Amino acid sequence: MKKMGSFRCSGPKMFSFLLxxxxxxxxLSGSSGASSSRRPNIVLILTDDLDVAIGGLNPLNKTKKxxxxxxxxxxxxxxxxxxxCPSRASxxxxxxxHNHHVINNTLDGNCSSKAWQKSEEPHTFxxxxxxxxxxxxxxxxxxxxxxxxxxxxxxxxxPPGWSYWVGLDKNxxxxxxxxxxxxxxxxxxxxxxxxxxxxxxxxxSLDFLQYKTSxxxxxxxxxxxxxxxxxxxxxxxxxxxxxxKAPRDPNFNxxxxxxxxxxxxxxxxxSNSSIQFLDDAFRGRWQTLLSVDDLVEKIVKRLEVRGxxxxxxxxxxxxxxxxxxxxxLPVDKRQLYEFDIRVPLMVRGPNIKPNQTSKMLxxxxxxxxxxxxxxxxxxxxxxxxxxxxxxxMEGKMNSSSWRTDILVxxxxxxxxxxxxxxxxxxxxxxxxxxxCVCEDSxxxxxxxxxxxxxxxxxxxxxxxxxxxxxEVYNVxxxxxxxxxxxKTIDKEVLEKMNHRLMMLQSCSGQSCRTPGVYDPRxxxxxxxxxxxxxxxxxxxxxxxx
Numbered sequence: 001m002k003k004m005g006s007f008r009c010s011g012p013k014m015f016s017f018l019l020x021x022x023x024x025x026x027x028l029s030g031s032s033g034a035s036s037s038r039r040p041n042i043v044l045i046l047t048d049d050l051d052v053a054i055g056g057l058n059p060l061n062k063t064k065k066x067x068x069x070x071x072x073x074x075x076x077x078x079x080x081x082x083x084x085c086p087s088r089a090s091x092x093x094x095x096x097x098h099n100h101h102v103i104n105n106t107l108d109g110n111c112s113s114k115a116w117q118k119s120e121e122p123h124t125f126x127x128x129x130x131x132x133x134x135x136x137x138x139x140x141x142x143x144x145x146x147x148x149x150x151x152x153x154x155x156x157x158x159p160p161g162w163s164y165w166v167g168l169d170k171n172x173x174x175x176x177x178x179x180x181x182x183x184x185x186x187x188x189x190x191x192x193x194x195x196x197x198x199x200x201x202x203x204x205s206l207d208f209l210q211y212k213t214s215x216x217x218x219x220x221x222x223x224x225x226x227x228x229x230x231x232x233x234x235x236x237x238x239x240x241x242x243x244x245k246a247p248r249d250p251n252f253n254x255x256x257x258x259x260x261x262x263x264x265x266x267x268x269x270x271s272n273s274s275i276q277f278l279d280d281a282f283r284g285r286w287q288t289l290l291s292v293d294d295l296v297e298k299i300v301k302r303l304e305v306r307g308x309x310x311x312x313x314x315x316x317x318x319x320x321x322x323x324x325x326x327x328x329l330p331v332d333k334r335q336l337y338e339f340d341i342r343v344p345l346m347v348r349g350p351n352i353k354p355n356q357t358s359k360m361l362x363x364x365x366x367x368x369x370x371x372x373x374x375x376x377x378x379x380x381x382x383x384x385x386x387x388x389x390x391x392x393m394e395g396k397m398n399s400s401s402w403r404t405d406i407l408v409x410x411x412x413x414x415x416x417x418x419x420x421x422x423x424x425x426x427x428x429x430x431x432x433x434x435x436c437v438c439e440d441s442x443x444x445x446x447x448x449x450x451x452x453x454x455x456x457x458x459x460x461x462x463x464x465x466x467x468x469x470x471e472v473y474n475v476x477x478x479x480x481x482x483x484x485x486x487k488t489i490d491k492e493v494l495e496k497m498n499h500r501l502m503m504l505q506s507c508s509g510q511s512c513r514t515p516g517v518y519d520p521r522x523x524x525x526x527x528x529x530x531x532x533x534x535x536x537x538x539x540x541x542x543x544x545x
Contacts, residue, residue, distance in 0.1 A: 039217040040350055041312040042135075042371055043299065046091070046221065047292060048084065048142060048172050048228035049285075050318035052077075053339040054247050054326075056227070059289040063296045064346070067316045071348030072356040072393050076452050079320050079364045081410050082333045082340040084171075084228075085111035085145045087319040087364060092124040094368035094384030096407050099508055103411040105145040105171075112144040112152050117159070123383070125368035127161030129219050133375040136216045138208040140166040140201045141223030148180060155180035166204055172225035173197065174232035174288070192235055197225050198288070199234070202295035209302050219371070222299075226292050227322075231284025234291045246282040246324040251337075251480040256327040258484040260469050262412075262444045263335070265425075266328035266437045274435055278324040281331045285322075313349030313374055315367065332431060332439040334410065336448050336461050336471065337481050341408050349374075352393045360399055361452040362389050363406045365512075385512035404453040405516035407504040408461075412444030449501050453518035460497040472497075493517075496524050 050056045057064060080090040081097050089095075089102035089111075100120050103109045110116050121127070129135040139162050148155045148169035155178065158165045169178040174197050175190040188195040205222050212218055233240075246252070253270050256263035270278075296316065303309040320333045321340045333340045345362065348354075365386030369379045373388035391397035414428035422429075422436035431439035448461035457476040463469040470486040472494070478485075486494070496517045504512065515521040 041217050042219045043314045044221045045316045046223040047318045049322050051321040052344040053342050057344055059286045060293050062293045066300045067314055067348050068346040070354050071352040074345040074358050074362050076359055076361050077343050077345035078341050082320040084319050091364045091367050093120050094365050094386045096385050097409045104413050107146045112146040121159050125372050130161045133377045135219045136163045137219045138164045139221050140204050142168045142172050145171050155185050156183045158183050172228035198291040202298050206302050224292050226288035227285035233287035237287045237290040241283050241286045244283050245279045251326045253325050253328055262441050263327050268328040270328050271435050274330050278330050282324045315347050317345045318343040330433050334440050360392055360402050383509050387513055404519045405449050405451040408448040412441050414442035447505055451518055456518040
């Protein structure tokens with residue numbers, strides 16, 4: 001096996017190096033001569049399927065030290081949808097799924113479709129950074145799951161907003177993949193020293209930092225495949241965590257007795273083969289994360305050597321959480337529970353004091369507004385649903401002035417035909433495992449209000465099915481969400497949450513940031529219930545009798 005140093009001079013690597021030099025020269029040589037040394041640089045490191053609820057940060061010791069300990073860790077960070085493409089679309093646009101219209105990971109679901117490219121891509125925060133805020137921009141890694149599809153422009157398509165583009169063709173892999181390097185296909189094989197994707201992304205990022213212009217601030221976004229399946233670890237890490245198993249928390253391998261039917265159908269107790277599978281997956285996830293930890297260290301050290309670290313904001317987060325055995329669901333995301341919707345978020349940068357923790361409620365729709373705010377761009381000019389949390393990081397915002405709730409949306413997927421391995425389940429399900437435990441279905445379609453306020457830590461969810469099934473959790477009293485309190489909670493609270501959910505599901509821009517039910521500024525008028533949704537409330541009342 002070659003040493004890592006040899007990676008930097010390999011054939012494909014030299015090709016990439018030449019492209020980056022040519023591209024940066026062509027894009028940036030015409031930039032203004034005014035020095036931008038005082039304008040902050042921004043780095044966003046986005047992982048794929050990294051949880052925080054079941055120990056996902058445990059292997060990332062260097063990341064926690066270099067970003068978390070050096071800045072602020074958000075303990076209540078959530079995603080607008082617990083699935084890769086809708087979540088990534090929310091990050092890029094600052095919008096909830098009902099506004100960016102990406103509903104799943106398929107082209108038909110608007111994932112990197114021509115419609116997305118026309119309606120949303122020109123207005124993403126990187127496009128605004130480049131066109132209006134004068135930033136040089138660099139992207140490397142997984143973009144959207146269907147990026148590179150022949151029906152959506154192929155790898156020749158370069159999304160607007162990027163001075164330099166290294167986009168992964170379709171979904172996460174570690175070997176045997178194709179990259180779009182500024183619109184030209186670059187194929188990679190299975191040689192660790194040249195092709196292991198996490199390391200390749202790290203080194204391409206270092207090249208950008210080395211050869212970018214000094215006359216513009218920069219935005220660097222690197223999107224790792226880890227810890228997404230197929231969980232292929234770098235050779236030096238393949239024997240790490242050999243005795244590690246998925247955590248046996250109170251919601252591990254238990255029946256979701258009062259939950260939506262999809263959760264109730266999971267077999268409990270799980271078979272030994274399912275438990276072995278999920279333990280192996282858990283170990284593999286942690287092993288792949290060690291290369292992410294190395295990537296973070298390389299980028300931070302390069303910034304430090306270049307004298308740019310103190311003027312650079314570095315964000316570290318994930319597109320969704322994950323589960324391994326919770327409520328007897330083997331491995332996946334897509335569900336409304338904390339393990340799937342809660343994500344890590346750490347930020348360091350100018351004016352952020354070290355060793356801080358914030359409990360304030362933030363979501364991935366806030367990343368775009370926050371980054372634009374850092375760049376000096378007026379977020380009010382955009383149609384973004386999220387809000388800048390820069391005042392929180394700078395200590396200029398108290399909890400009484402901050403939001404108390406966010407929206408989570410998911411549209412379930414199912415197959416038109418029965419799974420041959422699980423004929424008894426019938427059509428309409430998907431993501432089924434050998435034990436015929438299915439992780440998704442057409443009517444696994446839900447919307448939730450996630451509330452965090454001084455007086456409440458509540459999750460309220462409604463399913464769009466013929467039951468209008470409702471799940472409600474007091475997350476303070478029941479952190480593992482074992483007991484659905486929908487039928488015992490005060491009915492007035494239910495009506496208010498139902499009303500609030502309908503408001504958020506139809507919100508856009510500023511209306512997504514109005515006071516929530518547990519905000520002292522909230523006003524509830526039952527006479528203003530949405531007439532078009534009145535049937536939902538009547539069905540809700542009947543269901544909960």
